[in-house]
Amino acid sequence: MGYKLSLRIWRGDHFRGELGDYVVDVEEGEVVLDAIHRLQATQAGDLAVRWNCKAGKCGSCSAEINGRPRLMCMTRLADFEESETITVTPMRAFPVIRDLVTDVSYNYEKARQLPSFAPTPRDADGKRRMMQVDVERGQEFRKCIECFLCQDTCHVVRDHDDNKKAFAGPRFFLRYAELDMHPLDTNDRRKLAQDAAGLGMCNITKCCTEVCPEGIKITDNAIIPMKERVVDRKYDPVTWLGSKIFTRGDRGSREEVRPREEA
């Protein structure tokens, strides 16, 4: 049944702001984003918030709910006591634009610096062949909805804004790993991942994995294997990932790439 929810919401811009207290009617089965929308429609028409799909698919509605990085559209009110005040603040690692909306351009900068996919030629019939087992690793990483909650959580940037220059963050380590494990890619980005993207700064705390709404095992499945590949120990990649991941078997066919210049 419906009840009155107490909400504290951060209101303000890049320069100043404060937590505002609100009481809003909510219904059974609602999520935090519903409460925010009702607030917007009835009490605070100019409350800034990002959202699109309202179904956990687009990664727009990231914020910190009672201090924890989460998607507002996937956080159910039923997870809280009715009497509890829910506090919603913008992602801390990024500059605030207004209210719950932050400037996430850091992530788009990092995306631009990543050398893209460079496939081998097509088969004679114009198609390409890859086995399901070979694409599954990459598919896990491509579930990423770019909510940037992992980026927000990672202490390397959360606590040290200066690190942003040299650190691509977990979302992009995922991308490096995805391409490195792609059966048809010809680039070798290991050195780049280590140097320019700052993979070495990650000390495997796994905080990023904990907040990922897609349940991607960022640390175990992407970062750690990537670090191991970088170290280039006497790992035979074939035995290491199971015989299926590297159909071509040798890294000799991959070419080492340099960071992309500003596009």
Added chain:
Amino acid sequence: MTGSHVVTDENANSQAPMAGRHPMTGNRMTDEVTADGHGFEEHHYDVVVIGAGGAGLRAAIAAHDAGARVAIVCKSLLGKAHTVMAEGGIAAAMGNVYADDNWRVHYRDTMRGGKMLNNWRMAQLHAQEAPERVLELEEWGALFDRTDDGLISQRDFGGHRFARLAHVGDRTGLEMIRTLQQRAVELGIDVFMECTVTQIFKDGERVSGAFAYWRESGRFIVFHSPSVVLATGGIGKSYQVTSNSWEYTGDGHALALHTGASLINMEFVQFHPTGMVWPPSVKGILVTESVRGDGGVLRNAEGKRFMFDYIPEFFKSETADTEEEADRWYDDKTNNRRPPELLPRDEVARAINSETKAGRGSPHGGVFLDIASRRSAELIRRRLPSMYHQFKELADVDITAEPMEVGPTCHYVMGGVEVDPDTAVSIVPGLYAAGEVAGGMHGSNRLGGNSLSDLLVFGRRAGLNAAYSATRFGVEPPRVSDTQVREAAAHALAPFSVGGGENPYTIQRDLQDIMQRLVGIIRTADELSESLGQIEELKRRAEGLTVEGHRQYNPGWHLALDLVNMLTVSECIAKAALERQESRGGHTRDDFAATDDFWGQRNLVLTQGAAGRVELNHQPLPVMPDELKSLFEAK
């Protein structure tokens, strides 16, 4: 900002620097300010693409590849457009699973699904080019699910003769948008994110640019460009129960109309048969058709597979009439006919509507969609991971153990900008349209999976042709005048100065209520006439909108501007729906229940006449050549 503002701008965010890169998006910015100009940020491009969904991104890539300087402008962040939500797959007759599949079969399915009202040439190009467009995505890094021999796997969907949808689990749209986004970034195409276009400029008869505001700061931008591609998606936000997001306010439809282009097929709105119905907070959120494609069935409160009672004459010969045959079909398509649950969407949506009206619905006013009793939990989780997640998280339902409750939800608009099939140009020189905002391709009803392929095929065509046309404007490039810009700015700022006291959120809610009740799945002349009267009343109220706060990231203001588009588009839908006195595809009239050949020969075309009034005209359907006609005579 160095220039003097003609329009007062005291509230805009003072931190936004006007040189170098934009702090939000990293876009390159200029600070060109002409001495006597309008003082707003300006950019010059060959092609401006409005929209960063599948159609917009594909258009931008094509225009870039053709050598044009291209900008993409979008209301949300890059990668968040509606395309990201698409689940089931991309329809393309690649023949990877059934070698018998080819473009002719796909073409035939598409035309029949649209009840033959589709533009035949668009449907042909679409079926012919979709396979290469999908392979191209793979070229750019997409990782589709595979068949046993390593090819792109294809899944069953309603209305498609063969398993034809290239997919990645049930998150195909995410794969598609990420792939195209990464490609566009790699090519260095400029993207203006969280930037909304409010007007398209013309110099004489030809497009000359566009006017937009940054959502972040509320500041204005002027684009100079001889070609503009509309790729703005749909209109679903005008309905109460919808699978669409806030972005779907019909901006592109309205922009086209105001710029002098025409809209066709606007009476056809697709209600997807399976949206979530409970809890209220998620009402309308899509449950992908893949659930049925992968074996799920619909049952009423009595446990009956009611779709067997709703097989229309038109599809009798290709639809199974016993449960046994239907169940065999999943493994043997050659000797069995397709289950009635996989009839085109309009048929299934109407059937569900009738069942619930007859009191045989589920507790929350839907029907049951059951895959739990038919497929293993393991298979369900693997094939439908995001459905599993969605129901678990949002409705506390475990779809591997219990049935889902589902009901129709407004999903897609078949209607859109009338375009030339080969080039995607509208009747306005320089104005192109592709994707959901374009009309004609899907006729009266779209088959699942045919949108994502449509985006790729016609996005590319629009981009190429827009680039080509940008070099062919004659001696002088078309110009945007300062007066045009000042008027556009004044228009955009009006909600701050008008003091009528109307709340945009309230008017939006009232519109959604009207459209849902009076212009919904089942329509009548009386209700449609009533809706037109009420929309007129809302338009009047909307003239007195008042917006709180200032221009910086102000959703109330943004809605106030979008609302005008929603009202225009709603009027178009209601008007065309009232005119078409028959039932066909996504348009069902209770008072004209039959499909009528007279109406099957004509399109309804909407334009903006004098004094801003929407005008409606009949136009004969383009005639299909005989060699294509013969595809419908053979079985």
